Amino acid sequence: MTTPLLLGLIGLALAQPVPALLARMEWPYRAPRAAIVLWQALALAAILAVVGAGLSASLWLVVHEGVPNPEPDAWRVALHVAFLALTAVVVVRTAWSMLSVGLEVRATRRRHRTMVDLVGARDAVRRSVRILDANEPLAYCVPGLDARVVVSRGALDSLAPDELDAVLAHERAHLRARHDLVVDTFSALHRAFPRALRSDAALVSTRVLVELLADDRARRRAGTTPLARALVKLGTRPAPAGALGATSTLVRRIERLEREARDDHRHGRVEAVACYVVAAAVVLGPTFSLAVPWMSSAWTTLR
Template sequence: MTTPLLLGLIGLALAQPVPALLARMEWPYRAPRAAVVLWQALALAAILAMVGAGLSASLWLVVHEGAPNPAPDAWRVALHVAFMALTLVVVLRTAWSMIVVAIEVRAVRRRHRTLVDLVASRDAAGRSVRILDAPEPLAYCLPGMDARVVLSRGTLASLEPSELEAVLAHERAHLRARHDLVLDAFTALHRAFPRVLRSDAALDSTRVLVELLADDHARRASGTTPLARALVKIGTQPAPAGTLGATTTLVRRIERLEEDGKGRREAAACYLTAALVVLGPTISLAVPWMSSAWATLS
């Protein structure tokens, strides 16, 4: 019974307290790409641990002294069926959440894209750029196969050419790297967990990290000063639902622009931790249990 208990505790820890603790740490934000991998590893390891706990517990209930029990008690059979059902629910809930989020987000973006094409004008800066006739500073992108970068008249009026180029580079970095797929996956995993186990830390932190990744590209393309000035000028308006915007997490993003470090040590720590989180329970608990289960059933 040790394996299911340990896997269950690991799954619960990775679902809530560990993400909450990691979200309060500053060092992962110095290596955003590696930090995204770390968050993905935590989510994957949590689901694998939950599934492994259910499977190992269900097998333990019908095995006696290292061999299948030919006549298990009724309560063992009932618990065995219950654990198998719960394991199946975890898998199906995760898959269903992925499908539902993909459908919902795609519909929201399609409606917003249609609306933007109706009310906005094309811009000479690019075929996919649309200009809204609004005085408020807005800048965001609509990802997908038919992507759009949306700016407002207020943004064009308030930015210098170099600053506008930095904003466009930021939004195009989102589209080129398909950061929307990363956020959609975390949104689905967030919904897949029951409310009592659900933590906003992974989704919120990933939203920050993809903005930092796009900032890195914009800084390389246009320079740090134009990007920082652009963030200050347009960094107050939230982006619409289903879009990726350059106006969130303003304080953290500007503070990071002031840092000169490359974050190599932080990146190495993130990758190492991600590998340990996924491979540690697998090698130390799952593989020995699978070997023992195979020997028992064969």
């Protein structure tokens, strides 16, 4: 019974307290690409641990002293079926969340692209850019196969040419790297977990990290100073549903740009290595220390 208990505790820890603790730490944000891998590893390990706990517990209930029990008690059979059903619910719920979130965001983005095509003006030079007749400075992108970059008249009036280049580079970085797929995956996993076990930390942190990744691409293309000035002028106005754009992390993003410029782009290498090492340990540790021995024992028992 040790394996099911340990896997269950690991799954619960990775679902809530560990993400909450990691979200309060600053060092992963210095290596956003590696930090996203770490968050993905935590989510994958949590699901694998819960599924493994259900399967191992169900097997333990009908096995006695390493040998399949030919006549298990009724309560053992009932709990065996319950654990198998619970495991199936976890798998089906996760798959359904992936499918439903994918369909919802695809429909939302399709409607939004249609709307900006109707009310926005096409940029004469940049064919994928739509200009909205709004005084408020806005800039965001609508991902998808037929993507759009949306800017407002207020943004065009307030941004200098090099600042506008930085903003467009930032939005195109989102589209080129398909950051929307990363955010959508975490949105689906967030929905898959029961409300009592659900933590917002992974989803919120991932949204911040993809903004930092896009900042890195824009900084390399347009420079640190134009990007920082553009961020200040655009402020923290949220993007519409389904789009990628500014978040409420302006101070963090400005401070990171200053730190990157001061450290001559060397900052974050140690943090990246730490993220990859922790990610590997989170996924491979329970697998090789608990799951593999249990699978080997189960195979020997049932053979």
